[in-house]
Amino acid sequence: MNPYQAPLADMRFLLEQVFDAPNTWSQLPDIAEMVDMDTANAILEEAAKISAQLIHPLNRAGDEQGVLHQDNCVITPEGYKAVYDQYSQGGWVGLCGEPEFGGMGMPKMLGVLVDEMAYSACNAFTLYGSLTAGAALCINAHGSEVLKQAYLPKLYSGEWAGAMDMTEPQAGSDLRNIRTRAVPQEDGSYAISGSKIFITGGDHDLTENVIHLVLAKLPESKGISLFLVPKITVNKDGCLGGTNGVSVGSIEHKMGLKGSATCVMNFDEAKGYLIGEPNRGLVCMFTMMNYERLAIGIQGLGSAQAAYQMATDYAKERSQGVAAGGSPTGSDSDPIIVHGDVRRMLLTIRAMTEAGRALSVFTGKQLDLAKYAQDDVKAKAARYVGLLTPVAKAFLTDRGLDATIMAQQVFGGHGYIRETGVEQLVRDTRIAQIYEGTNGIQAIDFLGRKVTGDNLATLKEFVAELKAQMREFTQVDGVKIAAVCARLDALVNVAESVNEQKLTQPALINACAVDFLDAFGYSVYGFYWLAMLDKVPSAEDQNFAEQKAYLAKFYFDKLLPKADYHLAQVRAGDVSTMAMPAELF
Known part of the structure; x- marks a missing residue:
């Protein structure tokens, strides 16, 4: 199995050229004092080394060994703890955490690239740190000062881990049906009782404590509240106490x-502490979920990058058949890279992945602006975060799975056996479309709340900004700009039609949402390819510039037209989808 190598040139290009990170950071005082481009490059280079040399070697062995549950303890695969200790000591868990509590304070638009490297190296290992960072984010945003002081330093340092406990057997995506209860105690704490399923990182031996963020209901309340529940109690002096009914x-x-x-967690009158206001637990949790959904999108992106590298190396080495029109070397067997179908798959993976990386960095930038900017800029960025988060989660993971399957196909029969390792990428990536809210739910949220929820105001604002930027491009031809503008206009027109019909056709949004999200994704990727083409002449590496030109041409010829197909599906409406009676299925 080929070692993973981070695409550092492309990452630097996006940060410095396409999204002008140095200028963005200089205008945000809280970030400007923490990072500049030299610092960012140093972080990227170190993250690339750690991903390749420490994390990636865990991938195959961890998959084969798995986790063990013995005597109420969960044991991670061999090597995980040693690497996690090094990873934590390097400050990577708290990379984007608050400096006040021991985090490094790095911007999210840099953090998404570090996340991608780690996910490319090993999906399973990376989830532990990702959930911890997300829990810390939620505590910082909604927890009391006492909770922040007690828990954030240990979470950012990696000494303790975090987990998110939402799902119950009878309550998956519909959390109104949860049964976990929180009973107020005289000391201001709550006794938490209930069971949760599918809890990523619910327990393990990587850290000395696991801090659970648990959704539960208060007595006589239909509302949902959020509670911090440590596996091991924490004394007032910060030292660990005894077990806590977890x-x-x-x-x-x-x-x-x-x-x-992935654990089933039981809470038996475990001591917990309210986060935020009573009955406002989902509001608190979704602060974390916006970041986590982006992180899971990046899981799909990282898998796609790893799959591309594996498949490309194999295609250059594996000889099978002769090129159409005869072998260029006169050989009776050419590397399969000469075959059109293999090239179609490799170009698709790479063109989608490089545009997806641009989407992740842009979304990270909006998260930074929503957190650190002032007034109108902050408000607009928050609207864009809301608009783009379901797209980043769903489109990146759907296309990520597509990429791993295409890479497996490049390997042919050798891709189906464990020896090459590409089949593990398919298995590991599949869950990304399901957890943190299924991609169908992401699409319904996108079309039903983020697009039509404000009568297209945010969508139109976003599209107008993209079109304004395209008018400023000087290095791309007008035909490509017109092609993207046509798709963006069509998106708005179709969305207006859906918005007009949503009350009279209540199933329309649910039936058409995935196609609308996909149409948006392919259209916006077209914009990102134009943005990259406009900046690539400034790239010092001529090979890099040529690669971008070839990939962009492939994208516009072969992939952008998929937006038209998906919009046609939305225009077809929901009648044929909803017509057949349920008993006939």
């Missing part, structure tokens, strides 16, 4: 991500 019922045996502990 136990592992079992671990799930899964299709993939076998090095990631």
Whole structure:
């Protein structure tokens, strides 16, 4: 199995040239004092080394060994703890955390690139740190000062880990039906009782404590509240106390991500602490979920990048058949890279992945502006975060799975056996379309709330900004600009039609949402390819510039037209989808 190598040139290009990170950071005082481009490059280079040399070697062995549940303890695969200790000591868990509590304070538009490298190296290992960073984010945004002081330094340092406990057997995506209860105690704490399933990183041996963020209901309340529940109690002096009524019922045996502990968690009058206001738990949790959904999108992106590298190396080495029109070397067997169908798959993976990386950096930039900017800029960025988060989660993971399957196809029969390792990428990536809200739910949220929820105001604002930027491009031809503008206009027109019909056709949004999200994704990727083409002449590496030109041409010829197909599906409406009676299925 080929070692992973981070695409540093492309990452630097996006940060410095396409999205002008140095100028963005200089205008945000909280970030400007923490990072400049030299610092960012140093972080990227170190993250690339760690991903290749420390994290990636865990991938295959961790998948084969998996996690074990013994005596109420969850044991991670061999090597995980040693690497996690090094990873934590390097400050990577708290990379984007608050400096006040020991985090490094780096911007998210840099953090997404570090996340991508780690996910490319090993999906399962990376989830532990990702959930911890997300829990810390939620505590910082909504927790009391006492909770922040007690828990954030240990989470950012990696000494403690975090987990998000939402799902119950009878309550998956519909959290109104949760049964976990929180009973107020005289000391201001709550006794938490109930069971949760599918809890990523619910328990493990990487850290000395796991801090659970648990959704539960207060007595006589239909609302949902959020509670911080440590596995081991924490004394007032910060030292660990005794067990806290938190136990592992079992671990799930899964299709993939076998090095990631997915647990059934039981809470038996465990001591917990309210985060935020009573009955406002979902509001608090979704602060974390916006970041986590982007992180899971990046899981799909990282898998696609790893799959591309594996498949490309194989295609250059594997000889099979002769090129159409005869072998260029006169050989009776050419490397399969000469074949059109293999090239179609490799170009598709790469063109989608490089545009997807641009989407992730742009979304990270909006998260930074929503957090650190002032007034109108902050408000607009928050609207864009809301618009783009379901797209980043769903489109990146859908296309990420597509990429791993295409890479497996490049390997042919050798891709189906464990020896090459590409089949693990398919298995590990599959869950990304399901957890943190299924991609169908992401699409319904996108079309039903983020697009039509404000009568297209945010969508139109976003599209107008993209078109304004395209008018400023000087290095791309007008035909490509017109092609993207036509798709963006069509998106708005179709969205207006859906908005007009949503009350009289209540199933329309649910039936058409995935196609609308995909149409948006392909159209916006077209814009990102134009943005990259406009900046690539400034790239010092001529090979890099040529690669971008070839990939962009392929994208506009072969992939952008997929937006038209998906918009046609939306225009077809929901009648044929909803017509057949349920009993006939």
